[in-house]
Amino acid sequence: MIEMKDVYMTYQNGVVALNGISVTINQGEFVYIVGHSGAGKSTFTKLMFREELPMKGTIVVNNKDVTQLKWKDVPYFRRNIGVVYQDFRLLPRLTVYENIAFALEVIEESPKNIRKRVMTVLDQVGLKNKARFIPDELSGGEQQRVAIARAIVNRPSLLIADEPTGNLDPDTSWEIMHILEEINASGTTVVMATHSKEIVNTVRKRVIAMEDGMIVRDEHRGEYGYEI
Numbered sequence: 001m002i003e004m005k006d007v008y009m010t011y012q013n014g015v016v017a018l019n020g021i022s023v024t025i026n027q028g029e030f031v032y033i034v035g036h037s038g039a040g041k042s043t044f045t046k047l048m049f050r051e052e053l054p055m056k057g058t059i060v061v062n063n064k065d066v067t068q069l070k071w072k073d074v075p076y077f078r079r080n081i082g083v084v085y086q087d088f089r090l091l092p093r094l095t096v097y098e099n100i101a102f103a104l105e106v107i108e109e110s111p112k113n114i115r116k117r118v119m120t121v122l123d124q125v126g127l128k129n130k131a132r133f134i135p136d137e138l139s140g141g142e143q144q145r146v147a148i149a150r151a152i153v154n155r156p157s158l159l160i161a162d163e164p165t166g167n168l169d170p171d172t173s174w175e176i177m178h179i180l181e182e183i184n185a186s187g188t189t190v191v192m193a194t195h196s197k198e199i200v201n202t203v204r205k206r207v208i209a210m211e212d213g214m215i216v217r218d219e220h221r222g223e224y225g226y227e228i
C-alpha cells in the first residue's frame with residue numbers, strides 16, 4: 001500500500017513540483033497518472049521509491065515511512081519496488097540475460113536461483129530466445145520487455161512505470177500494456193505515468209490526474225480527459 005499525506009516537494013532550483021498531495025493506493029491496484037508535461041507525474045512516482053525526498057508530508061510505502069528511511073536501508077527497501085522508464089536504461093554491454101541477472105547478483109542470490117528466476121521472467125515477457133542478445137540487437141519493444149523483466153525479477157509488490165510506452169509505436173505499446181496487466185493480475189501494484197490517451201481510455205483503470213503539482217481528479221475506471 002502507498003499512502004501519501006500533505007506532500008510538498010520543491011526542487012533545489014525553486015521549482016515547486018508537488019503542492020499538497022494526499023492519496024492512498026491499495027495493494028494490487030492498477031493506477032494511471034496523467035497530466036500535462038511538468039504537472040509533477042514523474043516527481044510523484046520518484047517519491048515512492050525514495051529517488052527524491054519531500055520537503056513536507058509523509059509517504060508510507062509497504063508499511064515503511066519513506067521519509068524516515070536511513071540511507072543505508074534504501075537498497076533493501078527498493079528490492080520490493082520495480083521501476084521501468086521510457087528510455088529502457090539497460091546496460092549496453094551486457095546481454096539480456098546478464099542485464100536481468102545483475103539485479104539478483106547484487107542481492108547475492110544463489111546462481112541456481114538466479115538462472116531459474118531469469119528464465120522465468122524472460123518467458124513471462126516472451127523473450128526466452130533472445131537471452132544472449134545485447135540491447136542494441138533488439139527492437140525498442142523488446143528492450144522495454146527486458147527492462148520489465150529486470151524490474152520484476154525480484155517479485156516486487158510495486159511496479160512503477162514512467163511513460164513505459166513513450167518511445168514505442170502503437171502496436172508495441174499494446175504488447176507492453178498487456179504484459180503490465182498480466183503482472184498486475186498476479187497481485188503486483190502498478191503505477192503508470194502516461195501520455196497515452198488511447199491506452200487510458202481503452203484499458204480502463206483508476207486515473208489520477210495531476211495539474212501544477214496537485215491531484216485534480218481521481219476516478220475509478222476513469223478517462224484520460226486531456227486533449228493532446
Ligand SMILES: Nc1ncnc2c1ncn2[C@@H]1O[C@H](COP(=O)(O)OP(=O)(O)OP(=O)(O)O)[C@@H](O)[C@H]1O
Nearest residue numbers: 011012013015017036037038039040041042043044
Ligand atoms: N531534477 C529537477 N530539478 C529541477 N526541476 C525539476 C527536476 N525534475 C523536474 N523538475 C520540474 O518539476 C516540475 C514537475 O516535473 P515532473 O518531471 O515531475 O513532471 P511530469 O508531469 O512528469 O512531466 P513529463 O510529462 O514531461 O514527464 C516541472 O516544472 C519540472 O521542470
